[in-house]
Amino acid sequence: MQRITISLDDALLDFIDRFGEGRGYSSRSEAIRDILRETAAREEMQADASAPCVAALSYVYEHETRDLARRLTTAQHDHHDLTVATLHVHLDHAECLEVAVLKGPVAAVREFGDSMVTQRGVRLGHLHLVPVEGHAHPPHKPHK
Known part of the structure; x- marks a missing residue:
C-alpha cells in the first residue's frame, strides 16, 4: 500500500x-x-456495457394505478433471465414497495430498471448496480 x-x-x-x-x-x-x-x-x-453485474432495483408504486401491477409483473416475467428475486411490501392501503434483485450485463439491467421505474404510477425508483467478477454471459435478448 x-x-x-x-x-x-x-x-x-x-x-x-x-x-x-x-x-x-x-x-x-x-x-x-x-x-x-x-x-x-x-x-x-x-x-463496458456488457460487463456482468448484480443490482438492486427498488421502487414505490401506487397499486391502484390502472394495470400497473400486472405490467410490472409481466415485465419481470419477460425478463426472467435478469430477475433473480423480488420482495413485495404493502406500505399502506395505496402504495407498495418492490425490491428486485437483478443479474446480467450492465446495459440489459439498466434498460430493464429504466423500463420499470418510468411506468406511470411508479415513483422513487432507484437502481443500485454492483460489478461482479467472473465470466460474462451472452448478450441479453428480450422476449417478444
Whole structure:
C-alpha cells in the first residue's frame, strides 16, 4: 500500500469526517478508499456495457394505478433471465414497495430498471448496480 498526501479545502475535509463518522470508519483513509472504490466501480461499468453485474432495483408504486401491477409483473416475467428475486411490501392501503434483485450485463439491467421505474404510477425508483467478477454471459435478448 502506498501513502500519498492530498490537499483538500475545509468543506471537503468536513464532508469526509462526517461521512466517516456516520458510517463508522476507523480512519479518513478507510473512508476515502471506499469512496474511490465506489467511483472506480461505477466508471468501469460505464465503460463496458456488457460487463456482468448484480443490482438492486427498488421502487414505490401506487397499486391502484390502472394495470400497473400486472405490467410490472409481466415485465419481470419477460425478463426472467435478469430477475433473480423480488420482495413485495404493502406500505399502506395505496402504495407498495418492490425490491428486485437483478443479474446480467450492465446495459440489459439498466434498460430493464429504466423500463420499470418510468411506468406511470411508479415513483422513487432507484437502481443500485454492483460489478461482479467472473465470466460474462451472452448478450441479453428480450422476449417478444
